[in-house]
Amino acid sequence: MTEERYAADRRLIAILALLVAVVSVLYIVVGLKSSTWRYALSLRVPRLLAMIVTGAAAAYSTVTFQTLTNNRILTPAIMGLDSLYVLLQSLAVYLFGAGSVVVSDPRLNFLVVIAGMLAFAVVLYNFLYRREERGLAFLLLVGIILGTFFQSGASFIQMVVDPNEFSVLQNRMLASFNNMNTGILWLAGILLVGAMIVIARQLTTLDVLALGREHAINLGVPYDRVVRRLMVVVAVLVSVSTGLVGPLMFLGLLVANLARERLHTYLHRYLLAAAALISILALVGGQFLAERVFNFAAPISVLINLAGGLYFILLLLKESRA
Amino acid sequence: MIELRDVTKKYDGIPVVDRVSLTIEKGTVTSFIGPNGAGKSTLLAIISRLLRQDGGEVIIDGIPIEKWGSSELARRISILKQSNQVNLRLTIRELVSFGRFPYSQGHLTAGDWAAVDQALAYMKLTDIQHKYLHQLSGGQLQRAYIAMVIAQDTDYILLDEPLNNLDMRHAVDIMKTLRALVQDLGKTVVTVIHDINFASCYSDCIVVMDQGRIACSGGPQRIIDRSVLCDVYELDFHIETVNNQRICVYY
Numbered sequence: 001m002t003e004e005r006y007a008a009d010r011r012l013i014a015i016l017a018l019l020v021a022v023v024s025v026l027y028i029v030v031g032l033k034s035s036t037w038r039y040a041l042s043l044r045v046p047r048l049l050a051m052i053v054t055g056a057a058a059a060y061s062t063v064t065f066q067t068l069t070n071n072r073i074l075t076p077a078i079m080g081l082d083s084l085y086v087l088l089q090s091l092a093v094y095l096f097g098a099g100s101v102v103v104s105d106p107r108l109n110f111l112v113v114i115a116g117m118l119a120f121a122v123v124l125y126n127f128l129y130r131r132e133e134r135g136l137a138f139l140l141l142v143g144i145i146l147g148t149f150f151q152s153g154a155s156f157i158q159m160v161v162d163p164n165e166f167s168v169l170q171n172r173m174l175a176s177f178n179n180m181n182t183g184i185l186w187l188a189g190i191l192l193v194g195a196m197i198v199i200a201r202q203l204t205t206l207d208v209l210a211l212g213r214e215h216a217i218n219l220g221v222p223y224d225r226v227v228r229r230l231m232v233v234v235a236v237l238v239s240v241s242t243g244l245v246g247p248l249m250f251l252g253l254l255v256a257n258l259a260r261e262r263l264h265t266y267l268h269r270y271l272l273a274a275a276a277l278i279s280i281l282a283l284v285g286g287q288f289l290a291e292r293v294f295n296f297a298a299p300i301s302v303l304i305n306l307a308g309g310l311y312f313i314l315l316l317l318k319e320s321r322a
Numbered sequence: 323m324i325e326l327r328d329v330t331k332k333y334d335g336i337p338v339v340d341r342v343s344l345t346i347e348k349g350t351v352t353s354f355i356g357p358n359g360a361g362k363s364t365l366l367a368i369i370s371r372l373l374r375q376d377g378g379e380v381i382i383d384g385i386p387i388e389k390w391g392s393s394e395l396a397r398r399i400s401i402l403k404q405s406n407q408v409n410l411r412l413t414i415r416e417l418v419s420f421g422r423f424p425y426s427q428g429h430l431t432a433g434d435w436a437a438v439d440q441a442l443a444y445m446k447l448t449d450i451q452h453k454y455l456h457q458l459s460g461g462q463l464q465r466a467y468i469a470m471v472i473a474q475d476t477d478y479i480l481l482d483e484p485l486n487n488l489d490m491r492h493a494v495d496i497m498k499t500l501r502a503l504v505q506d507l508g509k510t511v512v513t514v515i516h517d518i519n520f521a522s523c524y525s526d527c528i529v530v531m532d533q534g535r536i537a538c539s540g541g542p543q544r545i546i547d548r549s550v551l552c553d554v555y556e557l558d559f560h561i562e563t564v565n566n567q568r569i570c571v572y573y
Binding site: 070072203204205207208210211212213214215217218219220221222264265266 | 370371372392393394395396397400401402403408409410411412416420421423424427428429474
């Protein structure tokens, strides 16, 4: 009986993988002309890779974060982590200037900002775990306030800096889907693989963590150490996705919950794979539509945030009734 | 053997558990009783390392609790809290299989599954093992959690208010099971119980706590006594002996 359910889940994951492959090929191939194919490929392949890395990072970070907080509504994005990335970027330009190596070298810049993200992850960890139990509403409120604070801080700094520096910031640092920061693609990919390896070694521990803190400790999980390590991994993953394409408010929430709803299992082995595939499918498929069908008229981030926002409200309503 | 030496826990400077020293013998049922806020649950959480004490020592089988490895200790002592809401889509069998995590880190062997089957049978859950947790009644759910603890197969089993929200029949079932765990499998059971009569009838040792301290401890015959209980609970107790059991009437 249990085996049948797992078989259905495996089938679903296989179908998702197939769809991702099809959409990826479509994204690369459709509209190639014999005269410009080399140039087109040099643009499309890095973009496709960037979307795959971003999608996987967003899904892995959200599913892991939700399991750590035992909550299906909280996501790193809702706790303001990706807005912090933009703030740290702006802060780097403000403090060091656009000409400095910290800003002009995309890889070094990426690493410096990640260091800042890790520091914040530790603070967030302390806030979430060292205090007595807080209600969900309180945590959500804190997240929304932090997110708004980081965003306003970033806009403030962007207004204060020299206009020339601002244009540098806008062009290079504040990535979006139509302006992906493919300069850090390899570095981001390596970080993603590293993070995925750390998570892969904790898959069954994640299953136990989903039972909650007390059960996890009872079953012999070295709770504080494991959670701290995974929070750091989440911060790295958020940096990866935000660094490549900018803040993705609702993507993680959407795909993590879809995976949890569609699959019949609590096993992270399946949940993470399904969420990552749904995420990549949404990004590549969405970008394909946005570029080739809507001719860039509707940015994909708007589409995702629209769908995600509606779903988020639905979830809140459902949770409040439960 | 579990030894507590001057165990203290403070919240905002106010001691909730205040220099408690106690020895819990192997192969017994020990019940903690006392009014709300006496520190019973906190003490149980400290013994099972869910909370860290601010002072004093918890020594399990001769080794201080901090010195134990997480997994190793999880094979020696287990705890079931009163509020163990799990929001996962789990079947009983899957829940019980978590009990084997300290042994196999989630990669269950045939021996682990045998232990799961045994635990299910012991709690008479074999027929409904594929039901989801959210489909269960309160009594079935409590039995499922106890089956998980049995699958964990620890020497010491700690239960925080295992009878909460159970009707009389289910409560008696659970207490009989706990006694059987001690008699048949040689376990040591430590519980927090609010119903004094259950504590009286099923315990080898009763520990009365009041305001973070141990007011007194001993066998039921000695503890279930007017002079002891009236003071702690600030109620007028009437105590009878029925079938050799001490029964309190305080309604």
